[in-house]
Amino acid sequence: MCGIAGIFHLDTPKPVDPARVRTMIDAIAHRGPDGEGIWTAPGVGLGHRRLSIIDLAGGDQPMMSADGRLVVVFNGEIYNYRELRVDLERWGAEFRTHSDTEVILHGWRRWGADCLDRFTGMFAFALFDAEQQSLFLARDRLGVKPLFYTELSDGAVLFGSELKALLAHPRLRRAPDLSAVEDFLGLGYVPDDACMVAGVKKLPAGHHLTLRRRHPLPQPRRWWDVVFTADAKGSVRDLEVQLADHMRRAVRSRMVADVPLGAFLSGGVDSSSVVALMAEASRTAVETCSIGFDVPDLDETAHARLVAERFATHHREWIVSPDDFGLIDTLVGAFDEPFADASALPTYRVCELAREKVTVALSGDGADEALAGYRRHRFFVAENRARALFSTQMRERVFGALGRAYPKADWAPRPLRAKTTFQALARSPEEAYARAMGFTSPEMRARLFTPEAMQALGGHRAEARIEQAMREAPAADWLGRAQYADLKIWLPGDILTKVDRTSMAVGLEAREPLLDHGLVQFQASLPMAMRLRGGQGKWLMKHAMRSYLPEEILHRTKMGFVTPIAQWFRGPLAGEAERIARGAALAATGWFRPDELARVAHEHRSGRSDHGRLLWQLLMLDKSLTRLFGV
Structure with missing residues (x-):
């Protein structure tokens, strides 16, 4: 895991000052405390901060091919690099290191941009090809690793793992983008198709971008997508076995490291499953850590302790209290853009706790999105059943009136808060789900914004991208459409941003085995009843893990990382x-x-x-x- 940054001149190959590249990587030094490297040539400069994980002695970057044609800087891990290396050596590649970085160099030489299809892992990298006078930028399928970029007025393109790397360049003009403020208020984070600093962009997950000399800055190209086919065949038992096999392979592939490794353990089914499969594959006790709260109704440490005892892990805990509010300035500095998911605070603490013992930690992120584990998925499916009973006109007239008349009761037990349900039933499925994914309602935003700000927004709405994603989703059912929006917008914008920034802030590499792309695509092929059944999300996963986890872990009420x-x-x-x-x-x-x-x-x-x-x-x-x- 590392931090990368660089400069590429689209027009004239002007000299790149190494000091400028150094300033950019110094801004993200926390991402790579073990070393740094800078390489420049006419019209290009690449910088790297290293957190040593694999091939501690030989994986330094920027890494150049033996003939000097290719140079790469890379943030992430290619988990199948050993298998790819064997294939490339048969083809004739000669390796000088044992790192996964060198696999990218030889893979590009052999397959070009198609090398991405062969990589299993999390990554963002920049590869300069002197022969083609091009810079190739790529981001992994699901957006685990970030990549920002922008074009300056002189035709130079800046890129970096975090916004602060770009902000370190003196020629980047800092101006706020009001539409990104609307997005943040609506969603709780600034999504991947927006940025608080006007003119700065994020390379979308599953996309690549090729910069060529004397060509204008192009649009990114998609190289991977998930499709919710819902066409998997086989008995429940057959699908259980297949799912468990996918999970087992994903966990084991992410246990490859030349440094100490552990896991986050919340006591929920996702992290508990990861720890169970790690314990199965490990000859030594797994290092685990958990975060609790001084509010008993939100504390999960007892469940985490139960799992830790079951698998005899080396377990440690930290209790978050109001005193930890002092972290807010640290979090603001780590995220650059505003980030409203308050679970970032305990996530930062659990990363700190993990870093005391390990350099790599596996998490349980990803299963809720791929297997319909959120409460909003259950509500959405139930609402759609109700929608099917009425015409659109009838729904708008009847439920719209009920939604307006029913009192808002935040204080009441959840079953009595019917106002939100009535309002949702009056809307289309994509409009209702977009609101369910939201943070602050459009009505509240309209009250907070001045009339001048509303006019400047020109009708821009945070929810519109979710509605569009659902309408265009390659999915066989409405639940799949909702999950597609989760994977494309919520996951990279909120969940993965949170884990990347908090882990990197303390020099920890976080790995998400449940986001293995083969596992995600298998889950997307499952019929809806295998994802959500009887009001229970992650249905097949819970069945597949019955031999590993106790019932009180598998079927307890989902709490989440609530602050x-x-x-x-x-x-x-x-x-x-x-x-x-x-x-x-x-x-x-x-x-x-x-x-x-x-x-x-x-x-x-x-x-x-x-x-x-x-x-x-x-x-x-x-x-x-x-x-x-x-x-």
């Missing part, structure tokens, strides 16, 4: 809510109404409404704007 921010803003963090009410950087932008900011803070402190998530979101936006633009 008790609502309680914190009414207690030890009430002062921060008051600061938001006074506006700070948010009011200075001219985008937000100070009276509405104050109202949100007051309603939460008084207990009239639960605005904990919104307050956290506004606080993160306030601090990010100050850090990025000096607002």
